[in-house]
Amino acid sequence: MYRAYFGFQRHPFGRDVPTEQLFSAPILDELHARMNYLVETRGIGLVTGEPGSGKTTALRRLRSGLHPDQVRTLYVHDTSVSATDFCRQVALELGIQPPHSRALVFRAIQDEVVRLASERHLAVLLIVDEAHNLRPDVLGLFPVLTNFDLDSVGRLAILFAGQAGLRQKLRMAHLEALAQRVTVRYNLGGLDRDTTRAYLDHRLRIAGVDRPLFSDNAAEAVFNASQGFMRRIDALAHHALAAAAAVKARSIDIDHVARAAEEVRS
Numbered sequence: 001m002y003r004a005y006f007g008f009q010r011h012p013f014g015r016d017v018p019t020e021q022l023f024s025a026p027i028l029d030e031l032h033a034r035m036n037y038l039v040e041t042r043g044i045g046l047v048t049g050e051p052g053s054g055k056t057t058a059l060r061r062l063r064s065g066l067h068p069d070q071v072r073t074l075y076v077h078d079t080s081v082s083a084t085d086f087c088r089q090v091a092l093e094l095g096i097q098p099p100h101s102r103a104l105v106f107r108a109i110q111d112e113v114v115r116l117a118s119e120r121h122l123a124v125l126l127i128v129d130e131a132h133n134l135r136p137d138v139l140g141l142f143p144v145l146t147n148f149d150l151d152s153v154g155r156l157a158i159l160f161a162g163q164a165g166l167r168q169k170l171r172m173a174h175l176e177a178l179a180q181r182v183t184v185r186y187n188l189g190g191l192d193r194d195t196t197r198a199y200l201d202h203r204l205r206i207a208g209v210d211r212p213l214f215s216d217n218a219a220e221a222v223f224n225a226s227q228g229f230m231r232r233i234d235a236l237a238h239h240a241l242a243a244a245a246a247v248k249a250r251s252i253d254i255d256h257v258a259r260a261a262e263e264v265r266s
Helices: 025-043 055-065 084-094 102-119 164-167 173-181 194-208 216-226 232-244 254-265
Strands: 044-049 071-076 121-128 156-162 182-188
Touching: 025 044, 025 055, 025 071, 025 121, 025 156, 025 182, 025 254, 044 055, 044 071, 055 232, 071 084, 084 102, 084 194, 102 121, 121 173, 156 164, 173 182, 173 216, 216 254, 232 254
Parallel strands: 044 156, 044 182, 071 121, 121 156
Antiparallel strands: none
16 A cells, blocks of 8 residues: 555565565574584574564575575474374475385485485485474484484484474473584574664665665664564554555654554554
8 A cells, every 4th residue: 555655666574575685684694604504514403583583584595595406405394293294294395205104204214315415415404493383202303313324424404493482392301312412502583773774774675765764763663662573673664654655754753653563563
């Protein structure tokens, strides 16, 4: 309803942002570097953060930057499943028709990872999104799944991404073997005040408007209401733009953000 009014070429705060146009910030760049290190070392990593903090966006950026001739990336996000069903999902991601026996599925996964490494010289990265939903018995599979040649060589990199509850699960005594194998840990917080303003301007610019529509007070209000979490920023900015367009305002002020905050809360 406001695209034509402000002159946007596309929805400025939608989710359909091309990977090459994703926002870059110091905290996101640091996370990206750590995740790439994880792939290089075939380790196990843990990325946590509140909903809307940008975890899935970071995963998109990582995945798009990995060359398919160097890294085979597997992605699993249906995590509220049994250990058998989880293994079947991983097998299917590898292109394996999973056997009926969990033990055979497990063996088939490891054999395929070894084949990809030895014959095609590929690293294999398993991304487990929504990992906070994993059952303890599923989490208990990973030390065995990553054990190759009597645990003497790294073949499979694993990246868990989820909410803070995942860290709590890894403190359980019977998951100590997995917790000890985690080499990269990163908790993704919100953007700071200045970066929130930069994010707003970035999203406007890639949507076709190369001028700051949000006043300084409005950008400050967005930061305070969102705590710097990108999904919340997107929702507030969307409703603030709609509120401004409804009254034919040419820019967004603090009152428009206040109305947007009411919309988001309702």
